[in-house]
Amino acid sequence: MTGQQKALLVGVLLLPFTGFILLLVLVAAVLGATMSAQAGQAAQPGAVSSVAGIPPVLLSAYNNAVAHLPKLRPNCSGMTWSLLAAIGEVESNQAAGSSIAANGDISPAIYGPALDGSGTGGNTTAMYNASDAEKQLAGGSAYARAAGPMQFMPATWISEGQDGNGDGVRSPQNVFDATLTTATYLCGPGTADLGKPEQLRSAILRYNHSQVYVDQVLGWKATYDQMGQNVGNGSPIPADSARGQAVVAAAQREMAQNIPYSWGGGGTAGPSLGFCDGSNGYLNGTCSASHTVGFDCSGLSQYAYGQAGVSIARTAQAQYDGAPTKIPMSAGLAALQPGDLVFFSLNPGSGQGIYHVGIYVGGGQMINAPHTGANVRSEPVWMGSYTGGGRY
Template sequence: MTRRLGCAAFLLALLGTPLLLLLIVIAAQTTPRPAAPPIETVGQVSGIPARMLAAYQNAATRLPQQVPTCRGMRWPILAGIARIESNHATGHTISPGGDITPRILGPRLDGSGAGGNVTPFPDTDNGRFDGDTAYERAVGPFQFLPSTWNGAGRDANDDQITDPHNADDAALGAAVYLCGKGRDLGDRGQLKAAILQYNHSQAYVSDVLGWIDRYSQLSTGTIPIGQHATGNARTVIDAALAQEGVPYSWGGGNANGPSTGICCSPSGKSGTRIRGFDCSGLALYAYAQVGINLPRTAAAQAGAGRRIPASAGVGALKPGDLVFFAYNPTNDSTIHHVGIYLGNGKMINAPRPGTNVRTEALWDDGFAGGTRLL
């Protein structure tokens, strides 16, 4: 029996294997990479105000004009610095033009020990940036000393003013300062050296690198956006979501559902008369629905499964994981809050007295990673 070849098979047989290899190479080169999430999603998931995020991105884009020999600058590097220095100017107003009010000022560096300094820094700017005509203060979202700003400051919004209290100018100035005479910030060693120059503390370097790595996951699109829970994780999440609107009650909640609390608060918003959940009570209840018995407190729950450190970032979490917050994110004994991760940078939790069980974005402040039990 004669077997007929389809058109493609006949052509390949006629021209031979090299064409097949060529087609494979072309297909590999044209396969689209996963796109990074849009700026709105990055801002929501990362906790960075959109206007500050735009300033970081703008600085990374404009840097080659300022330091052509510098390589490897990315917005997560600037975001990591600003997260430690000012928490992205959180609590301040940022105008469309990038001006930050009220101004962000560090302690007076008068040698008294305020802010940890013992060496006085006499005034260099006649109070122009810090309002102090006797001693220096660190200024702006990147906490520049006025004397340092005089060399690193740049006009990034083309208003003919170089202002450390402007998000765009400050971000570009920080990028210039980190680059020095032309570092390769894609090299981990040179990146560490740049951060150490910014602040002479190894603990500071470690903190900043942790945030850079977390933000980098977003910049490359490796944080899964819009994840879907399945199996037991779906059961846990559905059980918790069914409790939305139930009041917070300190000590409330068990494997059977909401219960009255065990203590009170001066505000009267939590006490033995309120039937509901506290944060760990909600987690305990949700996991009981799949036969997992959790300890009662958030700190103890952190040790109940496979620990996911904060340094792994949000991208390491999966729906159904417990997510924790601590006074010191590197010390589990200081954990004070727990939620249940939903995916897409969100959690369901019982936040505090006077609130109800609700869904919200993961808190940036005190994020201490998660635990996986499923």
């Protein structure tokens, strides 16, 4: 009980009976309002104020969906902003290419490919919108296609759509509506605990029936969980932390697009054709790099840092040499931060003979372009040849 509440109760004891009754009503209102406010604050754990790569209004929509979900799905627990952000990343690159108004409306509208049976997205059977309302949600297309930043099919939206901003309209092209609908759809109509891995995977699989999709979403969720640590209290994000988040986000996008490894490929402008050098760049006896648009390990790290506004050297050895802050091998992975570069050498700990570089994402994991024949991927840091980290 606050000091103000105690003072009100003491005052009650000094009043005549009539005044007592009136003030008792007032005290009850004050206590009720205070407890309601405290309950409202407690209902929004884990909200974050700023995350690199996510537009502020969209991030607000993710937080808003988590806060309002208990009213719509009281038997669902474990929902997080990071899960919604992960789906938003995979579905629309956080509404990339569209502007977001303060009320959540996006412009231009976002649509998926028309499911006309041409094979796009694996669709080989034409799917038609069954009603005028569905056609309108699909931008006038006779063929069904997903709509909005969270990519809802028109028929699904008609049955599941929510009004997330309270304007009386349910639109898949509004981020508050779309994110709240995603949250309720993931929960389903019954009891769910998305804090349990098996139920979380089942919920994501219900959203898109693809194990590859589930893995992509979970990968992004882990990244956003790491990025969101310690930024939910409204305090500014340190410059190096924000930069690291932007680096990781850029690398994640290349991983999500299955960009292949190409020896000598990539740089600040993005993936490019590579070349063959000695034994490097060859696959099954032929020069794969010369006709593969992709990244090698240092090309990926140069690109990711460029996306964060930082210019670094092109080769792994030069990137290590140029890092303003070195994290020695002896400090272990616990000394690393997301976005740090991790380097590998045939003589670990020496800082010389570095042959590979990755981008640390936390939890002992890195994103890297590993070798010819593989795609950009996330995997554990190679401790057998880890030689230390670098921070820009």
